Amino acid sequence: MDDPMSAHPAAKATTKSNDRVKQAPLLKPLYLELDAVSFIVGLAIATIQRLVRDGSFPKPRQLSNRRVAWLFREIEEWAEQRPISDLPPPSNTSRTKIDER
Numbered sequence: 001m002d003d004p005m006s007a008h009p010a011a012k013a014t015t016k017s018n019d020r021v022k023q024a025p026l027l028k029p030l031y032l033e034l035d036a037v038s039f040i041v042g043l044a045i046a047t048i049q050r051l052v053r054d055g056s057f058p059k060p061r062q063l064s065n066r067r068v069a070w071l072f073r074e075i076e077e078w079a080e081q082r083p084i085s086d087l088p089p090p091s092n093t094s095r096t097k098i099d100e101r
Contacts, residue, residue: 031061031069041079 029036038045051057058078060068 028072030072031063032072032075033069034060037070037075040075 032040034045034048038048041048043051048057052059058070058074060070062068
C-alpha cells in the first residue's frame, strides 16, 4: 500500500535552498495543518476541533503568533491508540466483493 501522505500536498517538501530535501517526498512532515490532519485521520475538520475541545485529540502546537499545527508523531500515536473495531467493513467495499466470489 502506498504511503497515505504521498497523495496529500503536505507530503511534498518544498524548499529552494536544499535540493536533497526538495526531492524527498517520502519524508514525514514534522507538523501538519488542520486540513492535512483531517485528511490523514479521515475525520471532518469540525470533528477534530470538537475532539480537541473535549480533550480526546492532541492539541495543536503554536508555531507563530497566528499559526498552529499538530505534531505528526502525536497524530500517529493518537491513531494507534484507537480501539480495534468489531464492525465488519461496509458491504460496498471491494474486499467484500472479492470474498463473495
